[in-house]
Amino acid sequence: xxxxxxxxxxxxxxxxxxxxxxxxxxxxxxxxxxxxxxxxxxxxxxxxxxxxxxxxxxxxxxxxxxxxxxxxxxxxxxxxxxxxxxxxxxxxxxxxxxxxxxxxxxxxxxxxxxxxxxxxxxxxxxxxxxxxxxxxxxxxxxxxxxxxxxxxxxxxxxxxxxxxxxxxxxxxxxxxxxxxxxxxxxxxxxxxxxxxxxxxxxxxxxxxxxxxxxxxxxxxxxxxxxxxxxxxxxxxxxx
Amino acid sequence: xxxxxxxxxxxxxxxxxxxxxxxxxxxxxxxxxxxxxxxxxxxxxxxxxxxxxxxxxxxxxxxxxxxxxxxxxxxxxxxxxxxxxxxxxxxxxxxxxxxxxxxxxxxxxxxxxxxxxxxxxxxxxxxxxxxxxxxxxxxxxxxxxxxxxxxxxxxxxxxxxxxxxxxxxxxxxxxxxxxxxxxxxxxxxxxxxxxxxxxxxxxxxxxxxxxxxxxxxxxxxxxxxxxxxxxxxxxxxxxxxxxxxxxxxxxxxxxxxxxxxxxxxxxxxxxxxxxxxxxxxxxxxxxxxxxxxxxxxxxxxxxxxxxxxxxxxxxxxxxxxxxxxxxxxxxxxxxxxxxxxxxxxxxxxxxxxxxxxxxxxxxxxxxxxxxxxxxxxxxxxxxxxxxxxxxxxxxxxxxxxxxxxxxxxxxxx
Ligand SMILES: Nc1ncnc2c1ncn2[C@@H]1O[C@H](COP(=O)(O)OP(=O)(O)OP(=O)(O)O)[C@@H](O)[C@H]1O
Ligand SMILES: [Mg+2]
Numbered sequence: 001x002x003x004x005x006x007x008x009x010x011x012x013x014x015x016x017x018x019x020x021x022x023x024x025x026x027x028x029x030x031x032x033x034x035x036x037x038x039x040x041x042x043x044x045x046x047x048x049x050x051x052x053x054x055x056x057x058x059x060x061x062x063x064x065x066x067x068x069x070x071x072x073x074x075x076x077x078x079x080x081x082x083x084x085x086x087x088x089x090x091x092x093x094x095x096x097x098x099x100x101x102x103x104x105x106x107x108x109x110x111x112x113x114x115x116x117x118x119x120x121x122x123x124x125x126x127x128x129x130x131x132x133x134x135x136x137x138x139x140x141x142x143x144x145x146x147x148x149x150x151x152x153x154x155x156x157x158x159x160x161x162x163x164x165x166x167x168x169x170x171x172x173x174x175x176x177x178x179x180x181x182x183x184x185x186x187x188x189x190x191x192x193x194x195x196x197x198x199x200x201x202x203x204x205x206x207x208x209x210x211x212x213x214x215x216x217x218x219x220x221x222x223x224x225x226x227x228x229x230x231x232x233x234x235x236x237x238x239x
Numbered sequence: 240x241x242x243x244x245x246x247x248x249x250x251x252x253x254x255x256x257x258x259x260x261x262x263x264x265x266x267x268x269x270x271x272x273x274x275x276x277x278x279x280x281x282x283x284x285x286x287x288x289x290x291x292x293x294x295x296x297x298x299x300x301x302x303x304x305x306x307x308x309x310x311x312x313x314x315x316x317x318x319x320x321x322x323x324x325x326x327x328x329x330x331x332x333x334x335x336x337x338x339x340x341x342x343x344x345x346x347x348x349x350x351x352x353x354x355x356x357x358x359x360x361x362x363x364x365x366x367x368x369x370x371x372x373x374x375x376x377x378x379x380x381x382x383x384x385x386x387x388x389x390x391x392x393x394x395x396x397x398x399x400x401x402x403x404x405x406x407x408x409x410x411x412x413x414x415x416x417x418x419x420x421x422x423x424x425x426x427x428x429x430x431x432x433x434x435x436x437x438x439x440x441x442x443x444x445x446x447x448x449x450x451x452x453x454x455x456x457x458x459x460x461x462x463x464x465x466x467x468x469x470x471x472x473x474x475x476x477x478x479x480x481x482x483x484x485x486x487x488x489x490x491x492x493x494x495x496x497x498x499x500x501x502x503x504x505x506x507x508x509x510x511x512x513x514x515x516x517x518x519x520x521x522x523x524x525x526x527x528x529x530x531x532x533x534x535x536x537x538x539x540x541x542x543x544x545x546x547x548x549x550x551x552x553x554x555x556x557x558x559x560x561x562x563x564x565x566x567x568x569x570x571x572x573x574x575x576x577x578x579x580x581x582x583x584x585x586x587x588x589x590x591x592x593x594x595x596x597x598x599x600x601x602x603x604x605x606x607x608x609x610x611x612x613x614x615x616x617x618x619x620x621x622x623x624x625x626x627x628x629x630x631x632x633x634x635x636x637x638x639x640x641x642x643x644x645x646x647x648x649x650x651x652x
Contacts, residue, residue, distance in 0.1 A: 056549055056646045077553055084551025091549075091649065094542050099256035111249040112552055156550075 002065070003164055003196040004030040004053055009062035011048055011219075022048035023059060024219035030198060032163065035190045037207050038200040040216035046200035047168055049216070053198065054087055054166050055079035066164065084113060088157025088195075092169035095153035096141040102128060102148075103137035106156045113160060127155035131185060147178025154185055158195065165189075167199045171206055183209050250556065254563040257536065268532045269572050275525045276576025276621055277583070283514045283617035284584050288610045290510045294473060294496070294503050303342070303373065303467025305480045306499060310492045312464060318347050319419045321462040322491055329466075329486045337470045337479045342369035345453050346464040349416040351396070351446060353404040360400070360446045362416060364453030364463075367391070373469050383408045383432035391449035393431030397442025401433050408433055414448070418458035426456045514617065518624050525625070526632040533565060533636035544640055545648025554641035561640045565633035566626075573622050584613045 011022040023045050030036055038046045051057040055071045064071040096105045106124040128134050131151040141149055157165050171179035183206050189195050207213055215223040258265050309320040324343045325333055333341045345364030350357055367386040377385045408430055415425040436442045476495045484493035497504045590608040
């Protein structure tokens with residue numbers, strides 16, 4: 001099964017009188033349960049592609065299919081529902097709502113989904129345990145380290161059982177240890193739950209774990225390497 | 240919101256915590272709302288107190304919320320235009336609720352003369368017991384006594400009139416009027432009491448004599464100029480005066496106080512429009528602060544709003560959340576403002592001394608004490624205005640927040 005199918009995506013931005021190419025004829029298929037890295041230099045279009053997949057931004061042309069939905073054809077409310085129920089997001093920073101505690105941030109998504117209170121609380125606590133933050137449930141984001149915040153964000157992204165997680169530079173603000181912990185968390189979720197991960201990054205530590213590495217430049221895909229083995233079975237290698 | 244309702248709980252939590260994130264700003268806005276609401280209610284209750292006082296003053300001068308006259312009496316208040324004292328169905332009506340008191344009186348223009356001066360007055364022939372039931376306060380007698388019965392042979396005059404006539408208690412004065420056949424009717428009467436009134440004009444105008452004594456002098460039997468009727472609350476008169484009119488019959492004229500005094504009636508109308516104007520003006524001032532507070536609050540949270548949208552919160556809920564903040568702020572402000580109003584205005588209802596201003600106000604028919612009157616209707620008016628207009632004013636910032644593009648909002652650094 002294909003989790004994501006993009007064909008001939010184009011997107012341009014205008015800034016002043018400059019026309020910037022965000023995506024240039026991008027076509028990719030991503031299989032369900034795969035663990036994919038999008039890499040490339042800054043400005044190469046990784047975020048733009050991820051946003052298009054998540055229905056956060058519309059391409060100018062081309063088709064995107066996520067699961068059985070044509071993302072490029074959905075309206076705002078349907079896109080919001082799709083993000084709420086089927087996709088988990090992890091951003092580079094500011095992933096958490098500052099006035100909510102770690103547990104409340106995880107519950108937040110379930111609350112807008114309408115999950116009953118007791119169930120919500122249990123699930124949130126179980127998720128925090130899974131990401132190793134069981135005793136931090138009542139802390140506000142400002143009282144957590146960057147790595148802890150990212151792990152809370154991961155817990156929130158997967159709490160409602162999405163089949164797809166889109167992560168944009170999740171390790172950019174983390175030290176080496178936290179980054180490794182986070183990526184290993186991704187790997188185990190990918191292997192144990194079969195969640196599809198698409199991670200945009202220029203972090204070589206992250207790329208090292210990825211069986212499939214897609215490189216972009218100037219809005220184009222310049223290489224798409226499959227490496228044998230599952231996520232995490234690969235040895236970190238110099239790139 | 241087809242398949243699930245926004246979770247009100249989380250939206251409320253978010254709204255509440257976000258409000259107190261910048262507590263100084265929220266507190267300032269809250270204080271502004273409280274003061275605004277309080278000022279609206281205070282102003283309304285002062286206005287209400289002032290108008291009530293004018294009406295009450297007018298009614299107290301010579302009580303009678305509803306009056307029955309000969310149809311020509313108001314054009315020519317002479318004894319020729321008199322009516323029979325109440326009897327039959329009318330008497331029955333007058334002796335039952337909602338009527339709490341009534342008096343049949345003679346009220347004719349007359350001249351009063353002492354050995355030194357004379358003046359035109361309004362001569363009242365009364366049954367003192369009836370006048371007291373209607374609201375005449377016997378403690379207003381500062382010298383001597385009030386009349387003792389309808390056959391009392393004495394005269395009670397105002398303090399100021401006594402001064403003008405250079406007469407005093409125990410002296411004889413002459414009263415002169417006309418009988419129904421336009422013959423001079425006069426009589427020398429002893430001053431047995433001197434009263435004071437809130438207004439000097441009243442003290443100079445009204446002179447009280449016994450009803451039967453004056454009937455004899457004016458040559459009428461059991462005839463009166465007017466029947467004055469009062470109930471519990473002058474504001475309620477509109478609801479019952481038609482019953483009196485019905486009992487009186489069409490040959491006589493029955494008029495409620497609103498129609499007797501066009502000036503008072505227009506004051507009441509003006510009061511209502513003043514209240515609305517002041518309420519709206521205060522509110523408009525408030526709304527600038529409110530909109531500013533919300534715009535700032537939304538602007539500071541662009542990234543979070545983007546995040547919530549990226550996570551799948553629908554634009555409508557974002558809007559609802561900002562409106563909820565506004566509702567909480569307005570609700571708190573209204574609650575505290577109303578409480579403050581009750582706490583500060585109720586103790587003032589016993590009266591505020593405004594004698595420093597009283598000289599000018601006397602012209603408007605007011606005394607030297609202002610009695611603010613706190614009314615539920617004024618509180619409801621300000622609450623509704625603030626809530627409804629406040630929500631309208633919040634719609635724009637709330638709508639703008641919901642229009643953010645999540646990626647641009649998230650990209651904001
Ligand atoms: N909203 C926007 N307005 C104008 N230009 C934009 C906008 N968003 C992206 N771009 C431009 O599109 C191009 C691709 O940007 P994108 O953010 O996808 O790059 P990226 O690969 O994610 O870079 P980075 O590694 O720095 O995050 C860049 O040249 C960028 O300047
Ligand atoms: Mg990027």
